[in-house]
Amino acid sequence: MTHTARRIGRTLALVLPVVMVLSGTLAVTRVPWAAHNSESRVLTASARTVSTHAVSRAPQDVLRDRLLAELQEKDPGVALTELQRAVEGRPSLARHCMSIARALGRAAVEQYGPTRAHRFSRPVCDTSFASGVAQFS
Numbered sequence: 711m712t713h714t715a716r717r718i719g720r721t722l723a724l725v726l727p728v729v730m731v732l733s734g735t736l737a738v739t740r741v742p743w744a745a746h747n748s749e750s751r752v753l754t755a756s757a758r759t760v761s762t763h764a765v766s767r768a769p770q771d772v773l774r775d776r777l778l779a780e781l782q783e784k785d786p787g788v789a790l791t792e793l794q795r796a797v798e799g800r801p802s803l804a805r806h807c808m809s810i811a812r813a814l815g816r817a818a819v820e821q822y823g824p825t826r827a828h829r830f831s832r833p834v835c836d837t838s839f840a841s842g843v844a845q846f847s
């Protein structure tokens with residue numbers, strides 16, 4: 711009995727994936743949007759998908775963009791202070807703190823030059839700002 715069950719199981723393990731791939735391929739070719747004259751519907755659907763992805767951004771990306779804008783408007787010291795406050799207020803951002811601080815360091819080098827940017831270094835996120843400044847100097 712177990713020999714027969716094993717044999718059936720092996721046969722299914724080999725045949726079932728092939729059947730599923732073929733049926734999936736045939737199903738995709740049968741849907742109405744696969745016709746040549748309905749390109750506009752496909753483009754509309756893809757455009758709608760892109761817009762929803764643009765709206766839902768990760769909190770660390772929003773924070774990084776806000777701090778980079780603040781660095782441009784004021785100075786890196788203000789942006790680093792805001793980064794530290796944001797991480798203290800929302801501990802889930804702590805794992806992204808180093809990458810944000812490095813990005814701030816790179817932006818500070820681009821705006822102020824390596825020597826002046828290094829003066830704004832603080833021990834925020836294990837001195838990642840300073841390593842960002844050094845890396846992009």
